Amino acid sequence: MTMHTLSSDDFIDPAAGRRRPGRAQISGMVLLAAIACFAVFGPWLIGIDPAVQQLERYLEAPSLAHPLGLDQLGRSALARLAHAAQLSLALALISVLSAAIPGTLLGLLAAWRGGWLERVLAAIADAVLALPGLLLVLLLAAFAPGGFWPLYVGISLALWVEYFRVVRAATRILMASPHVEAARLLGFGPLHIVRRHLLPELLPRLFTLMRFGFAGAVLAMAALGFVGVGLQPPTAELGVMMIELLPYYGEAPWLIGAPVLVLFLTLLGLLLLSPETEAA
Amino acid sequence: MTFFSTPRVRPYLRRAGTALAQRLLQALLVALLVGTLCFFMTRMLPGDMAYRIAAGRYGYDMVTTAAAEAVRLELGLDRPWPAALAEWWGRLLQFDLGVSQVTAQPVAMEIAWQLGPTLNLSLLAMALSLFIGPTLGVLAGLTPGGWIDRLTLAVSTVLRALPSFLLGLVLVLVFSVKLGVLPAAGHDDHGSILLPALTLALGMAAVSCRVARDAMVGVRGSAYFAFAMTKGLNTRQALARHGLRNVAAPVVAYLGVQLVYLVEGVVLVETIFAWPGIGHALVHAIFGRDVPMIQGTALVLGLMFVLFNALVDAACAFIDPRRRP
Numbered sequence: 001m002t003m004h005t006l007s008s009d010d011f012i013d014p015a016a017g018r019r020r021p022g023r024a025q026i027s028g029m030v031l032l033a034a035i036a037c038f039a040v041f042g043p044w045l046i047g048i049d050p051a052v053q054q055l056e057r058y059l060e061a062p063s064l065a066h067p068l069g070l071d072q073l074g075r076s077a078l079a080r081l082a083h084a085a086q087l088s089l090a091l092a093l094i095s096v097l098s099a100a101i102p103g104t105l106l107g108l109l110a111a112w113r114g115g116w117l118e119r120v121l122a123a124i125a126d127a128v129l130a131l132p133g134l135l136l137v138l139l140l141a142a143f144a145p146g147g148f149w150p151l152y153v154g155i156s157l158a159l160w161v162e163y164f165r166v167v168r169a170a171t172r173i174l175m176a177s178p179h180v181e182a183a184r185l186l187g188f189g190p191l192h193i194v195r196r197h198l199l200p201e202l203l204p205r206l207f208t209l210m211r212f213g214f215a216g217a218v219l220a221m222a223a224l225g226f227v228g229v230g231l232q233p234p235t236a237e238l239g240v241m242m243i244e245l246l247p248y249y250g251e252a253p254w255l256i257g258a259p260v261l262v263l264f265l266t267l268l269g270l271l272l273l274s275p276e277t278e279a280a
Numbered sequence: 281m282t283f284f285s286t287p288r289v290r291p292y293l294r295r296a297g298t299a300l301a302q303r304l305l306q307a308l309l310v311a312l313l314v315g316t317l318c319f320f321m322t323r324m325l326p327g328d329m330a331y332r333i334a335a336g337r338y339g340y341d342m343v344t345t346a347a348a349e350a351v352r353l354e355l356g357l358d359r360p361w362p363a364a365l366a367e368w369w370g371r372l373l374q375f376d377l378g379v380s381q382v383t384a385q386p387v388a389m390e391i392a393w394q395l396g397p398t399l400n401l402s403l404l405a406m407a408l409s410l411f412i413g414p415t416l417g418v419l420a421g422l423t424p425g426g427w428i429d430r431l432t433l434a435v436s437t438v439l440r441a442l443p444s445f446l447l448g449l450v451l452v453l454v455f456s457v458k459l460g461v462l463p464a465a466g467h468d469d470h471g472s473i474l475l476p477a478l479t480l481a482l483g484m485a486a487v488s489c490r491v492a493r494d495a496m497v498g499v500r501g502s503a504y505f506a507f508a509m510t511k512g513l514n515t516r517q518a519l520a521r522h523g524l525r526n527v528a529a530p531v532v533a534y535l536g537v538q539l540v541y542l543v544e545g546v547v548l549v550e551t552i553f554a555w556p557g558i559g560h561a562l563v564h565a566i567f568g569r570d571v572p573m574i575q576g577t578a579l580v581l582g583l584m585f586v587l588f589n590a591l592v593d594a595a596c597a598f599i600d601p602r603r604r605p
Binding site for chain 2: 126127130132136138139142143223226227229242246260268272
């Protein structure tokens with residue numbers, strides 16, 4: 001839920017990238033790989049249109065043709081689940097990327113140039129952080145209720161700030177370090193310094209942020225769909241499916257269980273990837 | 281009294297003043313951000329804004345061209361947008377939140393009704409989470425690797441991967457449907473606040489438990505704790521006199537991060553439990569495209585976030601003397 005789980009204080013973790021993956025991290029990777037395969041190849045392998053209704057067969061129990069049965073409108077539950085997983089992961093991926101790339105570049109630029117540019121960017125970042133991320137997404141979603149693009153824009157807008165702040169803080173420290181100073185004095189250009197000296201140090205921190213951002217994006221989409229201000233039915237979306245299938249949990253618990261499980265396992269996989277769960 | 285009469289009071293006040301100024305700036309940023317977004321929202325919604333606002337004020341049957349023109353003139357809707365935006369900000373800074381387009385009541389009045397339930401819910405959730413999380417965390421941290429530690433790690437990992445709206449659903453299924461001991465939704469005197477508060481509290485406790493556990497492990501390995509034990513205090517005394525304050529500092533500091541979860545969770549959990557607070561009102565205002573209500577509720581939620589943040593700052597300085605000058 002928390003989109004701003006990390007502050008710029010959290011980035012100092014020199015060993016994060018080099019530690020060998022533990023049991024928790026490996027199970028997280030396996031989980032995520034399985035869900036990603038389901039989302040990428042599922043819709044194509046299943047090959048059933050998630051929108052086709054067979055009203056006379058509503059709530060049909062699982063069978064070989066429909067491994068998760070049919071939902072309240074007689075649509076294939078597995079096909080809908082695969083399309084919903086694909087939609088969630090796709091939204092999370094593109095919003096994380098479109099937050100991370102400009103956020104990182106602006107962070108580098110601010111730390112490099114300093115001066116008024118840095119102050120203006122920092123003020124904008126403060127303004128965005130003044131509001132909890134989900135509120136910002138909600139406000140943007142209100143522009144065009146039910147649309148995909150407001151969700152995407154809102155999530156990206158809420159997320160870029162973290163990359164900006166972390167990259168700016170880390171770059172400022174790195175710029176003062178002897179090896180970067182030596183490289184600058186030797187006359188290497190900014191591109192070389194960024195590639196050889198800054199990015200290797202920044203990447204592990206960026207991956208940590210991306211993991212949290214990915215979880216936040218998947219979560220925001222499902223949460224808004226669940227309370228009815230995100231994507232609208234008949235879209236196959238995890239949160240929308242949950243709220244649609246909730247009334248049938250007594251007759252067909254597997255129907256609502258499936259999207260809940262996919263969401264839970266996605267978030268669990270992302271959580272297990274982080275080294276701190278290995279602590280105990 | 282003695283504290284305030286010492287010569288150390290002046291830098292302390294100056295620091296508190298700076299912190300307060302930063303939070304006031306944050307509050308101003310919240311207002312400008314929410315106000316600007318809502319301003320453009322009104323302009324981008326389909327239909328003629330003047331007619332829509334007139335309908336909200338006078339009822340759909342009473343909208344005439346004259347009424348719409350009067351609204352247009354009064355609100356400056358015919359003027360170019362920079363001037364209108366400046367005026368919109370001006371009204372917002374005077375706390376003029378306008379009139380709900382759905383209920384035709386002043387937004388401020390609606391929010392005055394909803395603020396109480398929201399504050400009750402969030403404060404109870406925070407109190408419950410601080411009771412559950414750090415208590416278990418300290419117990420876990422006393423014996424790292426013990427069964428309490430492993431159990432709380434497992435439960436906290438599961439809870440952190442379970443979004444608040446699903447956790448709420450699980451609690452309703454267990455406590456209302458299966459056991460029938462607590463009401464599933466609504467707002468009355470018979471414990472209906474417990475399930476939504478517990479939903480938020482468990483989500484927050486899942487994290488604060490681990491924070492407290494790590495802090496406790498740190499305290500346990502520290503020289504001052506070893507000395508307290510060596511000089512003959514038992515674990516309980518050493519904890520009470522030397523341990524708890526050091527565990528409390530990171531827990532309270534982390535509360536600042538968790539406020540994001542709390543405010544976001546309030547919106548979702550209020551909606552699911554039909555709790556008549558501001559988050560619930562925000563979601564319903566979005567359904568109804570009621571921009572003045574969207575603006576008012578988002579603004580108050582944002583300001584609540586700023587206020588809680590300021591309180592956490594103050595609590596941090598109170599607990600940890602190293603953060604005082």
